[in-house]
Amino acid sequence: xxxxxxxxxxxxxxxxxxxxxxxxxxxxxxDLATHKLADGTDYYTISPCGYVPLLELDDGSxxxxxxxxxxxxxxxDPTGALLPRAGTRERLExxxxxxxxxxxxxxxxxxxxxxxxxxxxxxxxxxxxxxxFADLDARLxxxxxxxxxxxxxxxxxxxxxxxxxxxxxSLASFPNLEAYLGRIAARPKVVEALKxxxxx
Ligand SMILES: N[C@@H](CCC(=O)N[C@@H](CS)C(=O)NCC(=O)O)C(=O)O
Numbered sequence: 001x002x003x004x005x006x007x008x009x010x011x012x013x014x015x016x017x018x019x020x021x022x023x024x025x026x027x028x029x030x031d032l033a034t035h036k037l038a039d040g041t042d043y044y045t046i047s048p049c050g051y052v053p054l055l056e057l058d059d060g061s062x063x064x065x066x067x068x069x070x071x072x073x074x075x076x077d078p079t080g081a082l083l084p085r086a087g088t089r090e091r092l093e094x095x096x097x098x099x100x101x102x103x104x105x106x107x108x109x110x111x112x113x114x115x116x117x118x119x120x121x122x123x124x125x126x127x128x129x130x131x132x133f134a135d136l137d138a139r140l141x142x143x144x145x146x147x148x149x150x151x152x153x154x155x156x157x158x159x160x161x162x163x164x165x166x167x168x169x170s171l172a173s174f175p176n177l178e179a180y181l182g183r184i185a186a187r188p189k190v191v192e193a194l195k196x197x198x199x200x
Contacts, residue, residue, distance in 0.1 A: 002026045004046065004054040007197040008159075008166070010106055011053035014069045015197065016155040019189040021077035027196065066106070067098040070152040082152050090147065097146045097153035104132045106160045112167055126169060133161065133174045140176035144183065158184040 003018065003025045005011035009032065018025045028037060035043040035050050047054045047064060055063050055072070063069060074083025074094075084090035111117045111125045136157065139146060146153045158181060164171055171178045184190055194200040 001058060002028050002056040004028045004030050004043070004052050004056070005197070006030050006032045006052050008162070008199055009052050010066045010156075010159060012193060012197060013066055013152075013156040013159040014053045014055065014073060016159070016190050016193045017070055017073040017077075017082060017152045019193050020150070020155065020187075021073055021079075021082055023073065023076055066156065067102045070098060070156055071095065074152040081149065082155075084151075094147050094151050094153050097151075098156060100132075100135075101153065101156045101160060104135075105129065105157070108132060109160065109163055109167075129164075129169070130173070133164075133171065133177055136161070136180075137174040137177045140180045145180070150184075150187070154184055155190075158190070 001018075001023065003011065003015055005015055005027055006029070015025070015027070030037060030043050030052050032052070037043060037046075044050050046062065049064065051064070053064065053066055053069055055069050057063070063072070071083060075086075077083065084094055108125065108129050111121050117125075136146075145151065146157060161171075161177065162181060171181075185194070191200060
């Protein structure tokens with residue numbers, strides 16, 4: 001299996017999940033500024049949308065969308081710990097968190113990455129993200145992880161909420177969320193993934 005990634009991007013969630021599941025993967029670095037690989041290959045020839053993550057299976061098929069890839073990796077986890085069995089209430093809860101993170105948080109950051117976003121739009125974007133961080137904080141006041149035990153949803157939340165640091169957004173009003181990020185960051189497989197992406 002090959003994972004096309006960029007350090008610290010949403011692809012890191014899939015990277016963490018693969019390591020937590022003990023699934024070996026070849027990492028292929030994508031320069032998202034140029035959309036080129038290290039050997040000069042135009043990434044658009046691999047991923048028509050040009051974004052990461054992209055998972056290439058051993059049969060050569062290529063797949064995108066972080067939340068779908070996380071479910072795939074969760075299903076492959078031999079211990080079953082990363083994603084509950086299909087058809088269970090616990091599965092519904094975990095997939096619900098994946099959707100929440102994808103739509104309310106991951107994509108909620110988008111205007112903040114663009115240099116041409118007006119300051120007023122950045123302000124409302126940050127306010128909207130803070131409302132969702134408050135939701136996470138409330139959940140994490142009652143539980144060490146989003147669903148009660150580490151799952152693919154935590155790999156995803158850790159990755160995208162972590163962008164707040166890069167953007168100098170304070171999480172001081174969300175102490176449970178801050179403590180959670182610290183706990184996830186200390187997991188041995190997360191440390192491995194951060195190191196492999198040159199971020200530790
Ligand atoms: N819908 C995709 C979006 C992935 C995405 O936004 N990837 C970002 C990095 S976090 C990216 O590659 N951006 C560069 C680009 O779109 O050119 C998913 O959920 O996986």
